[in-house]
Amino acid sequence: MAPAVAQAAMDSGVARIDVELGEYRDRLRAKLGPGYELMRDMRDRARTKRARVIFPEGHNDTIIRAASQLVADGICDPVLLGRAPRIQEKADLLGVDISGVEVIYAAELEDERSRYADQLFEKRARKGLTFSEAEWNLFKPVYFAASMLENGEVDALVHGIEANYAEALRPCLHVVGRKPDGSGEAGRLAGLYILAFPNRELLFLADTTVNIEPDARSLAEIALQTAAFVRDLGIEPRVAMVTFSNFGSVSHDEASTAAEAVKRVREMDPGLEIEGEMQADTAVDFIKLKSTYPFSRLTGPANILVFSRLSAANSAYKLLEELGGADVIGPVLLGMAKPVHVLQRGSSLTNVLDLATVASVDWQARNRQV
The missing domain is CATH 3.40.50.10950 (Rossmann fold)
Structure with a gap:
């Protein structure tokens, strides 16, 4: 029953229980997430x-x-x-x-x-x-x-x-x-999905639709664009650069590219919370992150996951939607x-x-x- 329907039922005397509409709305919001x-x-x-x-x-x-x-x-x-x-x-x-x-x-x-x-x-x-x-x-x-x-x-x-x-x-x-970047050249595009779960804060995944194998510069731009979008929603961004390696645990070009992207972002926006490279579970489990990697600069679990490959990002959002029960909003196209x-x-x-x-x-x- 929607709030307007509940109100109408109360006004008409149809509802047998006198529902306090404010409490009803709160319960509805908690349920919907x-x-x-x-x-x-x-x-x-x-x-x-x-x-x-x-x-x-x-x-x-x-x-x-x-x-x-x-x-x-x-x-x-x-x-x-x-x-x-x-x-x-x-x-x-x-x-x-x-x-x-x-x-x-x-x-x-x-x-x-x-x-x-x-x-x-x-x-x-x-x-x-x-x-x-x-x-x-x-x-x-x-x-x-x-x-x-x-x-x-x-x-x-x-x-x-x-x-x-x-x-x-x-x-x-x-x-x-495309929208020009800081140098006046055409910037990068990125596809962003917003994932909502009943009992945790919103999660933002990029790039899910455009860049198949982004380089460090592209990953940095994707992170900055996504963070700007999240800030405009009134949410403080915490960014994790996600790959299969935790802070140098695997020596591979993909992991090195993600780590380089983190350095670029810090140079361009020193106030933005960003860490990586790291694995996905490390990014969203703050206890694991701080106990295993106490040097991390994140002040809470990451709410933005920037993946080193489109295949990983696209698969992640689809699995979380189908098997994890996430409500999915998007794709939001950034950079046009x-x-x-x-x-x-x-x-x-x-x-x-x-x-x-x-x-x-x-x-x-x-x-x-x-």
Whole structure:
């Protein structure tokens, strides 16, 4: 029973037991765990200034359901790309109201498509793209949506429910690109998953989606990006650089790369708590960490795990979700020049709602920094 339902039951006299609503909410939050708390807080933030979030896969049933729910909850102003009659027909069959959802049919917007094609060709002409290919790409919804984002006509983009991750990300990189690093060069991207367990604090895992074998510089950037995201949530980051070695116990290039990344992070952000390289159990078991490695600078169990290989990070979050009972939020895409977040193929309604909320808060955070 949700709090609003409990309140209605009390007001109507239906409830036989006079439930104290505040205590009920506390019990509900304890049951649902920190993931519920995080998303509730993010939804509240998103509502304060709603972003226009575009969904290129506007004909997808889950996206249509999500758009309806996002409007009803006041999270954002969703924009769907596709044929309005077809989308409305699907909404009717699904039994959802999309009267507050904006629908754009890109094929009818010839002037915008031509302008976007010129821009894309200018960006990609010396990277093998011909003008005819640029024109053709703008008939693809994701290229059109990314161009709208690049031109400030929408605030954020959520995409990928019908494509594999790399295919969904590539057009966004071509149009929007990566955020510059401190030297002015294009920075690294990283995929972050947030894992919520009932009886422990949130855990943040990176990089789960983008960099297969990151070098020390890339690992350092991933750690810094993830820490910045976590700080923006109001959580103090404690970072562990995770591999199969504990502080030099194994002599191997992968372990050395992770240790080098820790040194780089400390030079770039001396105030950030980071340790490693270390094994995953050492990172999350603070008693083991302090008793075996008392020199560790972490003041508690790590809440950010940066893995030395994508295969390990990706496998870890999936195992924790399937076997460990973790609620998973993500993937949050870090490092894009503008708010772009890529869904996993076949994402659930909850996944889409969560990532749209993240995209909205991402846009707000970037506006605060300007």
